[in-house]
Amino acid sequence: MANIFLIEDEERVAAFIQKALEESSHKVSLCRDGAEAVKLFACNLYDLIILDISLPFLNGIEVCRHIRQKDKDIPILMLTALDSIDDKVKGLNTGADDYMVKPFHFKELLARIEALLRRKNTDSDNILTLGDITLNTYNNTIERAGRKITLTAKEYALLELLMRNSNKILTRQTIAQKVWGIDFDTGTNVVDVYMNYLRNKVEKGFTDKYIHTVIGKGYIFKTEPGN
Template sequence: MKILIVEDEKKLAGFIQQGLSQAGYLAEVCNNGSEALEMAIKNDFDLILLDLMLPGINGFDFLKNLRTFGTETPVIIISAVADSKQVVQGLDLGAVDYIRKPFEWDELLARIRTVSRFSNGSGQQKINIEDLEIDIPARKVKRGNTEIELTSKEFILLEYLARNANLVLTKNQLLENAWNMNFDPESNIVEVYMHQLRKKIDKGFDNPLIKTVIGAGYMLKGDKQ
């Protein structure tokens, strides 16, 4: 699940991003309402966490414009603005939930899980490639009849590969999207995790799914079911 955090308090935004990453989610941060709107329209996010008091455009205008452009990404408002009139306004503009600051971390995660379960209408969000099944909300992976245990970071990496199946992903893309890190030519973190992931996903199976494209990057190759 890929989440956009729209929050101008950089310390809080960093805290939320770190916590979401540890919980197994992909998370990006934007501190400006206008820039966040452009990101939300151009990119495929599964959820937006939205503050109301923002530079650029405020959260209410963000919501109006987001829906005007036809983007239906679920939005949870997180704001210190606690007046019921503002809560109603935010929900009427298309937010699916409203959390008042300060908030409990476990409550935020629970609200995110709820949105994840029901955002597709079916209560399911799975990616199937060949005999590989990735259950996003449940954070479970199976290959054939075999359940595969992954760490949070391995799951994030596999999810990103699966969402972009059959496309070559560069080391830079993997760092930015699975680790929220800028490219470091000296780092071998991608190679280490891809080696671990390949052992868990492909070892013991006749048809390896994770491919190394020499000089280019990596891909998860197979037919989507």
């Protein structure tokens, strides 16, 4: 199951795609304007984006450009009524991974989505390095400035989530869902407790601090001040 962000302002088209994808066991978050899509992308995690070009407030090209500035890896499928070669080239040059023209067959859309998701999983780097921290997803090891750091499974999952979404604020609800696979309970402080565990192991004794609390919002991993 993938978490798909559908950005489409045509109500009937959006409803059709959402229903069909949910029946195919995917989770779908729907947005109908470009400006709102940019805001939602900044505070949520998605596996793939379906993006219409003709959107109110910000068009799909502008939205795609913004998303690519924040995340170079997330698959983006442009879905639009514009079918000229110039339109396709512009969309792909902006950062889209694939391009489909309306009207379309849902089976083909689903096949394109599955291909993009497979490619994303295949292309995932085994080695993730930010600042002086290196995370190896092949053997689940962590090093900082050449020093090995031992983490529990949940601490490792938490650090990987933060690093793969660097410079993006992650809410406690998002962290709880991704790391623990549970709906967030406001009566528990498990996220804050584990974040303290992680900080003690990853940052204690180092001058540079990468894990930051954003008051009233959540946490962010960043290696450069002010970003």
